[in-house]
Amino acid sequence: xxxxxxxxxxxxxxxxxxxxxxxxxxxxxxxxxxxxxxxxxxxxxxxxxxxxxxxxxxxxxxxxxxxxxxxxxxxxxxxxxxxxxxxxxxxxxxxxxxxxxxxxxxxxxxxxxxxxxxxxxxxxxxxxxxxxxxxxxxxxxxxxxxxxxxxxxxxxxxxxxxxxxxxxxxxxxxxxxxxxxxxxxxxxxxxxxxxxxxxxxxxxxxxxxxxxxxxxxxxxxxxxxxxxxxxxxxxxxxxxxxxxxxxxxxxxxxxxxxxxxxxxxxxxxxxxxxxxxxxxxxxxxxxxxxxxxxxxxxxxxxxxxxxxxxxx
Numbered sequence: 238x239x240x241x242x243x244x245x246x247x248x249x250x251x252x253x254x255x256x257x258x259x260x261x262x263x264x265x266x267x268x269x270x271x272x273x274x275x276x277x278x279x280x281x282x283x284x285x286x287x288x289x290x291x292x293x294x295x296x297x298x299x300x301x302x303x304x305x306x307x308x309x310x311x312x313x314x315x316x317x318x319x320x321x322x323x324x325x326x327x328x329x330x331x332x333x334x335x336x337x338x339x340x341x342x343x344x345x346x347x348x349x350x351x352x353x354x355x356x357x358x359x360x361x362x363x364x365x366x367x368x369x370x371x372x373x374x375x376x377x378x379x380x381x382x383x384x385x386x387x388x389x390x391x392x393x394x395x396x397x398x399x400x401x402x403x404x405x406x407x408x409x410x411x412x413x414x415x416x417x418x419x420x421x422x423x424x425x426x427x428x429x430x431x432x433x434x435x436x437x438x439x440x441x442x443x444x445x446x447x448x449x450x451x452x453x454x455x456x457x458x459x460x461x462x463x464x465x466x467x468x469x470x471x472x473x474x475x476x477x478x479x480x481x482x483x484x485x486x487x488x489x490x491x492x493x494x495x496x497x498x499x500x501x502x503x504x505x506x507x508x509x510x511x512x513x514x515x516x517x518x519x520x521x522x523x524x525x526x527x528x529x530x531x532x533x534x535x536x537x538x539x540x541x542x543x544x545x546x547x548x549x
Contacts, residue, residue, distance in 0.1 A: 238318050241326045244350045249324055251282030251354040254347065258401075259288050261307035262316035264421045265359070265392035265399035270320050272389055273357045282354050283323040288313070289330040292453075296330050305455035307401055307408075312425060326351075340378060348382045355385040394419060411458040411517040423465070423513035426454065426494070430505045433495065442534045443502075444478070444495035447510055456492045457514060459521040463541040466498050467511040474499045476534075476541045477512060480521045499538070516544050 241247050255273050259266050277284040294304045317325055347353040358372060372388045379386045391398035399419050407415040416424050426449060433446035459479050466475045477496040496512060518540050524530040
């Protein structure tokens, strides 16, 4: 997959294009991309995903501090690479770009710069200033400028249309199984290990405190989770606690993220770490003593190991 940061020097053979933020690259996105690739093969063209950076809401409503992302830009590129696209365009999203009408976007970007052959859209996709560019409007422009438009049906999982919004809601409620089901892969969190309070070490459960790579990465709801942890190219089992501790982390929600890695004793401060969420074990609880906490952590570890044993 060739990545283009903007459209300077962009050239593609009969480009078949789909447009969107693709946050999460979930099963619905994957169906769109599979159809995109099929159409590109049939038309002897190239499959192209057109997305944006930064996220449009960060530009359009910069004072609204509610944007939470399922995937960082790095993660999105990695997931799209796995789908074997021909090209990915990451277009700079600016206020000037946001002010384009859908017809200006189609003429100035898709037609004049990309020389689009066919546009593939999701079932409810709209774009352009005030989101006026719907399927019918695009068909009219396609006839005018000589490209085809194809609209896809929604991707359904258990009779529910998959969307990034529904995945965010599942993460915020702690329904990790639903999240994995809708994404088609385990939810991922990458970051750096930073200094913590070292309380876990005192009770025999040392933890690595994680500072996420992107402050806008959506952190699942508070609680304890069974997770898979990758450090230095090796994967380990572990259990992770998400809680509220303002002095520990600088992500926008001020969440503490601590993972206890099983059968692991290396010093990994300032090292990169990657966590895949498998299942939520319980709510976060405030204990009356360290002995009570230690006893609960032992139960949590046994539960986590049982979860992994049942996955085999």
